[in-house]
Amino acid sequence: xxxxxxxxxxxxxxxxxxxxxxxxxxxxxxxxxxxxxxxxxxxxxxxxxxxxxxxxxxxxxxxxxxxxxxxxxxxxxxxxxxxxxxxxxxxxxxxxxxxxxxxxxxxxxxxxxxxxxxxx
Amino acid sequence: xxxxxxxxxxxxxxxxxxxxxxxxxxxxxxxxxxxxxxxxxxxxxxxxxxxxxxxxxxxxxxxxxxxxxxxxxxxxxxxxxxxxxxxxxxxxxxxxxxxxxxxxxxxxxxxxxxxxxxxxxxxxxxxxxxxxxxxxxxxxxx
Numbered sequence: 370x371x372x373x374x375x376x377x378x379x380x381x382x383x384x385x386x387x388x389x390x391x392x393x394x395x396x397x398x399x400x401x402x403x404x405x406x407x408x409x410x411x412x413x414x415x416x417x418x419x420x421x422x423x424x425x426x427x428x429x430x431x432x433x434x435x436x437x438x439x440x441x442x443x444x445x446x447x448x449x450x451x452x453x454x455x456x457x458x459x460x461x462x463x464x465x466x467x468x469x470x471x472x473x474x475x476x477x478x479x480x481x482x483x484x485x486x487x488x489x
Numbered sequence: 490x491x492x493x494x495x496x497x498x499x500x501x502x503x504x505x506x507x508x509x510x511x512x513x514x515x516x517x518x519x520x521x522x523x524x525x526x527x528x529x530x531x532x533x534x535x536x537x538x539x540x541x542x543x544x545x546x547x548x549x550x551x552x553x554x555x556x557x558x559x560x561x562x563x564x565x566x567x568x569x570x571x572x573x574x575x576x577x578x579x580x581x582x583x584x585x586x587x588x589x590x591x592x593x594x595x596x597x598x599x600x601x602x603x604x605x606x607x608x609x610x611x612x613x614x615x616x617x618x619x620x621x622x623x624x625x626x627x628x629x630x631x
Contacts, residue, residue, distance in 0.1 A: 389570060390578040398575040414570070427566070432546055435529065435555075439539055443530040444596065448589055454582055461579040468629035469579045472621050477579075479618030480586045486611030487589055 371441060375449050377433035382453040385426035387460045392419030394465075444488060451484040507575065511627045514572040515584050521565035523591045527599075529558030576627040583622040590615050 396414055401407075414420050438446045454477055461467045532554030539545035549555050572581050590612050596602040604612075 386578060386582070390573045390581075393570055393574040396574055399571045420570075431562070432543075435533060435546060435549065436539075436541075438526075438530045439533040439536065443526065443592070444602075446530075447526055447592055451586065451589065454586075457582055458579050461577065461582075465578055467577045467579045470625060472625050473579050473583065476583050476618040476620075476622035479614045479621065480583050480589075483611040483614030483616075483618060484586070484589055486607050486614060487593055489605065489607035489611070 374437040381430035388423035392417040448484040525561030
């Protein structure tokens with residue numbers, strides 16, 4: 370059950386993050402943070418299908434995470450979600466066309482090893 | 490439309506600095522994530538095993554700590570979305586991983602948990618990784 374939930378969290382987080390990035394890039398940079406402008410931007414974002422799919426995936430991720438933290442310590446549940454970095458980085462390069470240079474790859478590697486140590 | 494931000498104040502209007510804006514939102518994202526997860530975990534541990542029914546999960550949302558956790562995670566969602574509207578996912582993901590370090594410090598300072606040497610090594614590695622990624626350009630997409 371524990372590992373099934375970990376997989377659910379990683380899978381749904383990956384889908385959620387990649388689609389969120391896709392949708393937000395489509396919307397464009399948010400520059401105006403006045404309440405009225407934020408409301409208007411949220412209305413536009415809520416109609417973006419990538420963001421809608423992302424929100425559904427994030428809801429799955431959230432409820433899976435809630436269940437996970439109810440049966441495991443936070444020091445296990447939180448860092449486990451870090452494994453989503455691997456598929457997300459590959460998708461960022463392949464799907465989002467980001468330039469993932471050596472500093473990002475090495476940085477990502479250091480973080481993953483670091484997260485492993487933090488959970489020990 | 491001019492670049493006006495109530496969060497950044499008049500300095501941003503005079504000299505819009507995307508890098509400073511990215512850092513500000515990264516900090517907000519990290520703090521709301523750590524505080525949200527901590528409150529959620531506290532609430533879920535107080536509730537104990539809630540079973541596998543979706544009704545159990547929905548009922549858990551009314552527990553005060555869970556509700557605070559959810560509110561903070563909504564704030565995390567909004568700042569994360571704003572950040573992704575201009576920055577790369579492969580930049581945002583590792584930079585906001587500093588939340589693991591902040592979580593470890595919060596566990597030590599607020600919950601009195603013991604931070605083992607392994608955890609300190611992990612903290613140094615995560616910080617080094619975040620620093621390295623933080624030196625790249627926040628947005629590389631054409």
